[in-house]
Amino acid sequence: MGDANTTNLKASLFLSFAKISLFTFGGGYAMIPLIEAECVEKKKWITHDEMMNITVIAESTPGPIAINCATYVGYRQAGLPGALTATFGIILPAFAVIYLISLVFTDFLSLTLIANAFKGIKIAVGLLIVNAGITMIKKMHKKAFSYAIMLTSFAVMVCVNIFSWRVSSVYIMLAAGLVSLVMSTISSAKAHNNEKEAEK
Amino acid sequence: MIYLDLLLGFLKVGCFSFGGAYSAIPLVRDVVLSYGWLNDEQLTYLIAVSESTPGPIMVNMATFVGSTQAGISGSILATFAVVLPSFAVIIVLMAFLETALKNKYVQAILRGLKPSIIGIILATGVYMVLRNCLSAGVSVDYKNLITTILLVGIMLAYQKVTKKQLSPIMLICFSACIGAVVYGLP
Numbered sequence: 001m002g003d004a005n006t007t008n009l010k011a012s013l014f015l016s017f018a019k020i021s022l023f024t025f026g027g028g029y030a031m032i033p034l035i036e037a038e039c040v041e042k043k044k045w046i047t048h049d050e051m052m053n054i055t056v057i058a059e060s061t062p063g064p065i066a067i068n069c070a071t072y073v074g075y076r077q078a079g080l081p082g083a084l085t086a087t088f089g090i091i092l093p094a095f096a097v098i099y100l101i102s103l104v105f106t107d108f109l110s111l112t113l114i115a116n117a118f119k120g121i122k123i124a125v126g127l128l129i130v131n132a133g134i135t136m137i138k139k140m141h142k143k144a145f146s147y148a149i150m151l152t153s154f155a156v157m158v159c160v161n162i163f164s165w166r167v168s169s170v171y172i173m174l175a176a177g178l179v180s181l182v183m184s185t186i187s188s189a190k191a192h193n194n195e196k197e198a199e200k
Numbered sequence: 201m202i203y204l205d206l207l208l209g210f211l212k213v214g215c216f217s218f219g220g221a222y223s224a225i226p227l228v229r230d231v232v233l234s235y236g237w238l239n240d241e242q243l244t245y246l247i248a249v250s251e252s253t254p255g256p257i258m259v260n261m262a263t264f265v266g267s268t269q270a271g272i273s274g275s276i277l278a279t280f281a282v283v284l285p286s287f288a289v290i291i292v293l294m295a296f297l298e299t300a301l302k303n304k305y306v307q308a309i310l311r312g313l314k315p316s317i318i319g320i321i322l323a324t325g326v327y328m329v330l331r332n333c334l335s336a337g338v339s340v341d342y343k344n345l346i347t348t349i350l351l352v353g354i355m356l357a358y359q360k361v362t363k364k365q366l367s368p369i370m371l372i373c374f375s376a377c378i379g380a381v382v383y384g385l386p
Binding site for chain 2: 021022023024025031057059060061062063064065066067068071072075080083087090091093094095097098099101102103105109112113115116117118119120121122123124125126127128129130131132133134135136137140141145146147149150151152153154155156157158160161162166168169170172173175176177178179180181183184185188
């Protein structure tokens with residue numbers, strides 16, 4: 001293991017993730033098949049099972065899924081420097097393209113045709129968000145508790161929007177997490193008590 | 201202090217967006233509206249641009265907001281802030297990855313968080329769609345309503361015929377064409 005090898009590995013991590021970033025539009029789940037093709041099948045950096053694990057971890061940890069994946073694969077291959085290189089690789093194309101757009105976007109919108117097109121796009125974005133929500137409900141655990149939390153959060157958030165309440169959605173999420181924690185502690189304590197009584 | 205606001209605002213987005221880009225949208229909306237960086241209309245444009253440009257949507261959004269608020273240094277700072285939590289969490293988790301996620305308390309919290317996020321996303325989307333169709337909450341905006349109906353029709357028809365969901369980029373392309381025609385009419 002010479003220095004040249006590790007340098008090559010880092011360069012290759014950077015290039016692979018830059019390529020993944022450059023060719024996925026829409027982010028998030030759209031990236032998973034590309035990451036799988038590059039890191040599992042082509043480079044054999046991780047196994048298919050590991051890839052499944054990463055997907056679950058990425059869903060359960062905050063932040064962009066692609067960043068979670070890049071950090072994991074990079075760290076596995078070359079420790080902290082590897083994690084940094086891979087993450088930098090996935091950020092750079094996204095950053096560069098949008099930075100250039102941000103410089104000219106306002107001028108661009110002043111063209112009537114473009115402004116009209118964006119009025120249509122505005123409608124599509126709302127529909128995309130509703131669609132994402134519906135897709136997530138289909139994948140959700142079909143339990144009364146999950147539905148109750150989901151519907152309560154929905155109702156509170158609708159009120160926040162309509163009445164312009166100054167409540168951050170973060171607090172709704174934290175409250176839901178807390179309720180769930182309390183409920184499961186109570187139910188496991190009950191189960192524990194029942195067991196004790198049964199022993200008597 | 202705009203730099204501190206950008207850092208804190210996007211750290212919040214990075215820390216609390218579980219499960220992909222759409223779960224970040226209500227949070228990004230929270231942050232940009234409360235600091236007055238964008239209005240609802242500009243935000244929807246930003247979401248569309250982020251969907252149509254390469255890379256993670258959250259990175260796209262952070263870069264754009266940072267750049268328009270405080271130039272290149274703002275964009276670097278906002279991007280750094282949105283990425284940091286997920287990077288840090290994975291690095292820390294690598295040490296005790298399996299055990300941490302199987303911990304019953306962590307599991308219990310996640311069981312509450314995930315459905316809550318879904319409710320929040322859905323509420324945000326439904327609110328956006330309704331607000332487009334009803335201007336000022338009372339009168340119907342016919343051009344927006346027609347566009348909405350056409351787009352929903354396209355989405356459902358595509359799904360019925362191909363058994364697959366229409367990709368977001370395709371929907372955005374359709375909506376741009378429809379928009380150029382519908383809003384171009386007198």
